[in-house]
Amino acid sequence: MAAIDILGLEKTYQVGFWRKRPKQALKALHLSVEHGEVFGFLGPNGAGKTTTLKMLMGLVYPTAGTARILDMELDDPRMKAQIGFLPEQPYFYDYLTARELLDYYGQLSGVPGKERPQKIREMLELVGLRDAAGVQLRKFSKGMLQRVGIAQAILHDPKVVFLDEPMSGLDPMGRREVRDLMERLKNEGKTVFFSTHILSDAEALCDRVAIINMGELRGVGTVAALTSSVQGKIELVWQGTTVPTFLKSLNAECHVTRETVRAILPEQNQDAALDGLRRERLQLISLTPVRTSLEEYFVAQVQPNGATAGGRQ
């Protein structure tokens, strides 16, 4: 039994006032996330990430398909007591202080009255807001709001945590802190499902990722597996000042600096390139495999003429 089971969730909006045209925000999505996984949900803006999250939270009703979290229905209060949610660019009741907000949410999540003050103190300490506990939220900076957001998401010790773009708008320090928090959550055995379009974060944190574009799933798997599916590249550096003609047919990207030329080309053209260099008697300086990043995979999947339609290569 997976922590999150998405079975064909679909959402089509009716757009327009008089003549409604259907707009498919999410095509039938099948996905499952295991317990204790850190799962990254990647995609460009408008791909359907937030729509998916909203359906899982019961804020939006799917036009087709179902989902189960912790093997319970989406509207089951027992399930909701065990999940936490941080929405994108969150906004909280700005007339409350941080402490009051967490207290309110704690009440709603059923945290017993006796435990609340202690838990709130812990949370504020954890997200580094201890000194701002009595400050009204309307005075909070974006980073502080994000931290309060995380605090309210984990206050009641949920088993599954959903984060929508948790790093958005944060400076590098802030992002580092959030990443550390997410590591900590993982170490506590929680399942973390987060959406983002910052791929480096996903690479660093996730056990598995899913890539979604234009409402459609384009790939699921571990980072390693996905990136290995993309064609490898190598980097050749040699002494020279011009780009030799033979490189043009080898699908190479070339950069010329004062004394050297650097070319990045597909792995399979490596031998042909080396032959060419030897023929022209060019001095090779280095040959390095380029580690393909998730970005490459991502871009490949997201291009309109992109490789395959969903699934692995």
Add this chain to the structure above:
Amino acid sequence: MSASRRVTIVAGVLLIASVAGVILTLRLVDQNRTSATLEEVLYISSPQAVKRLSLGYDGLLADIYWTRAVQYFGSQHMMQSARYDLLAPLLDITTTLDPHLLVAYEFGSHFLAGQSPNGAGMPEKAAELVERGIRNNPNEWRLYYNLGFVYYLEMKDYAKATEAFAQGSGVPNAHPFMKILAANMAQHAGELETARMLWQTTYATTKEDLIRKNAVAHLRALKVDEDITELEKLVAAYQQQTGVNPSSFNALIGKGMLPGVPVDPDGKPYKLMADGRIELHNPDDFAFVEKGLPPGFQPKPPKF
């Protein structure tokens, strides 16, 4: 989504139940509101104050007060109340807010002027009201008609009535009978025929349901009065001839004075009493009659 469905069903059922509940409870609330609450209807009793507070929405407020006047009259009438204290102020406010609401003046000329228990019994107030109406609408012949009506029928001031009808006949588009009425006032004031003409005119020209029904009741009463006057003449003649009162109508029929047993407008036969008086079969059915009532009988207002 079973929890959601449950909520939807419960809320839906409760909604329907509460709609029914709202209607039922409202009726109960109504029953418990005393007539004193009608005083609240005149929350502000000065017409000038109402006009000032109306913020310019005079027309709508006038309509509202007009509706209230009609409702008030109707409900008092149904309760067979003899008092219509609020009618004058209500009509006052209505016509202050909208001096061109002609039907209000007409209503006042009938029911403000009319005698209790059919009306408020305030003919002077009614005349005042209609005169104000004429000042504001000098070219409405009907208002002159209403004024003449009040003077003639309720105040028995034939001179003023003639004046009103004569003035009205001079107004453009006046109904031709205004001249006829003016002429009749002079010669046949006080006669049943004149009264009948007035009521028939009212019946023919009014657009108000209540006023029409009122006119019908009066016309019926006039017929009865006329009939009985004639019958009384016959009885007197019989008495002169025979020295005794007729025992029944058959006696009169036998003498060729009547073609058959006389019947009232409802088709019920008149009763010939021992002392020679004529009485109605069902006095209750006829309002406004002056003859044909048993002694000490209290007439009731007509049911509209």
Add this chain to the structure above:
Amino acid sequence: MNSRIFHIAANTFREAVRDRVLYNLIAFALLMSGAAILVGQISIEIERLVVINLGLTAVSLFGVVIAIFIGIGLVSKEIDKRTLYTVLSRPVRRWEFITGKFFGLAGTLAVNTFLMAIGVFAALLYVSHHFQKSDGWLLVALYFIALQFVILTALALFFSSFSSPLLSAVFAFALFVIGSFAEDLRGFARMAHGLERWLATAAAYLVPNFSALNIISSVAHGQPVSGQLIFYNSLYALIYASMALCGAVLIFERRNLK
């Protein structure tokens, strides 16, 4: 379940207070003091009348404005600002949210009315120097005004669950005005015929009957109110508010939040 509704209600109350709603009491106090002093000086035998009429009308109008202004945003503001997301992702049912919001605003208005009542009685004491026995009926009038607020709050909440704040305000205000003339609406209905009569009668029954709850001028004249009327009016307000709330719950339950 009950505790969640209570917490939401308490938070709604807190929001209203921090939104400086209760500052309207200052304006009210100024109004009452000014009126009392002015009338006390003129002394034209109707001081009591003026204080009661003015005071109760002010209580009613101030409260109506508050009920509408806050009520229309109860749901729509939370959706716009997306504060609702983190609430509904918790074990809070949508209908609990609506109910909690209702009690929060109704509670705020109750407190507001109570404080204003003190102001009215204070002004009354000032102009007439002692209380009369018939002044007790003022409490009933105030209670009826509070019932008006209950109905209006439920209506504003109903509109807020599906409509923008501006439209909600227009609808709610329109219903308040029409409801104040509910009696006349029924009068119109009685005088109409055919389809119009049916429509007008239906409207007259469904529109909130604020005119039955407005006994300001009769208590100004010291007239008593029957216990039965108090009971039936309370019942009416309760059922009407439930009707509006059920509508709000039904609409909100199926709504996709943006």
